[in-house]
Amino acid sequence: MRDPKDLLQEYLQRSRDAMLWKLEGLPERELRWPHTPTGTNLLGLVKHLAGIELGYFGDTFGRPGPVALPWMNDDAEDNADMWATAEESVEDVVGLYRQAWAHSDATIAALDLDSPGRVPWWRAGDVTLHHVLVHVIAETSRHAGHADIVREQIDGAAGLRTGATNLPRRGERWWAEYVERLKEVAGAAR
Template sequence: MSDAKQMLHRYLQSSREAVLWKLEGLSERDLRWPHTRTGTNLLGLVKHLAGVELGYFGDTFGRPAPIELVWLADDAPPNVDMWATEDESAEYVVGLYRQAWAHSDATIEALGLEDVGRVPWWRDGEVTLHHVLVHVIAETARHAGHADIVRELIDGAAGLRAGATNLPAKGAGWWDEYVANLRTVAESFER
């Protein structure tokens, strides 16, 4: 890869695709089911990331999103950027995320890494495209990790991406023994 912007864009795209892979083959119920005390769910992570991209690659650089984000309205339900309402199907949320990608990609293509924007919700809001790319890559990768864990809780599917799980190719018995060993080690600290 000859160009830093191209490399950063590639890392962003890789994390985007990892997030969407975690949704494949699941029902609407499984995609929406809250798996943590704070309600973390797969579809909510994708919806949140769509908003992240539209904000950071949109308003920050004077390129407002072509999509109205209804969850920003004063009368929106609490924390609604982190879950899909009954009216928002998985197809809709994934489509929204892909629209966000297209808008973000156009911004990334149009600007140089040193071009300046302003993040209105940051105290020192002046940023470069480079800064925003690194920030959004980090946030997307963080949420891809959340999605990885949630997906494993749903049906045991785990790994980096389709065709390259990045996990040891071991059978269920090996994994059961491995987890049992980890529990034994952890329990040793209670004695």
Template sequence: MTGSEMKAGFRLYLQDARDALLWKLEGLSEYDLRRPLTPTGTNLLGLVKHVALVEAGYFGETFGRPFESPLPGHEDDAEPNADMWATRDESRELIVDFYRRVWAHSDATIEELALDVVGRVPWWPADRNEVTLHRILLHVIAETHRHAGHADIVRELIDGAAGARKGNGNLGFGDQSERQEHYRRLQRVAEGARDR
């Protein structure tokens, strides 16, 4: 397999995760996009902002190709965890546009550099911060899919929408009643295991 064929495969998996993440925003209000739904404050727009910042850093700074515009949440005076939530002034459109511009920048890095090109991740420990583009591709694909999974759960908590992408729920349920029956069955099994 050639380097360009490997890159094409990596880009396919990366774009699949990117698209899944953005699909989770569709049809929701600004309130629902920002609503914290876990004890740690996980929210959909924050996940997208975080993944955009992560991708910009790994395909930018790591290879001496910094992203052209300031990264919201990475300012010197940014609040703790500023990369994990959207401020009042950071609209869905602003964050999605930022993420799409990051994609273009990252894709250009992937296209222009060989898989064995070495970069340096400034925020990793010195004994392991030298990495190849190949390794960063794998890292960012895993990171993006991980957060797309978080987004899937958060979206399901908001309105029940679940699955890999629009039109492909990939959950094995025919309809809402089957899903509810499955839930009730699992609840009964969990309750039966309570005394073990």
């Protein structure tokens, strides 16, 4: 039987990898471009997740991250963690995310699943590493799903990961007919 902590970390890494895969091959403008009415953009999702990991696997367990995150300051602009400034390059944001992984992975390795932590902004702020791991896996998976939809809107690329999209292997015509069928069913619904 696999070690539960290793299994949780594997699922976290799968979601991290999926998140970065959504950036591959796109021009910088597309990575930064807001694709929803609330401004969701691929690079901003990565920046946000870097902050999530540094916070939850850092300060929560008394292990502050290796870098200061200005968008976490009280005087920071709203949603400052959800987009990259002109001064923050793609390489900077991806590098920060990888640095956050290293810090998180060190925390996970150093602590037991039942190690206590504190999330002051949660109503019931007392947590364990197990709780935080599950929370961050859910958060990362959620944002990887956002990234999947945004990426599909950009260039049609969709799915779980390179070589394993989890989508039927059908041609463009099949997909167009499928979407039309869904529209017909939706239009006929009450």
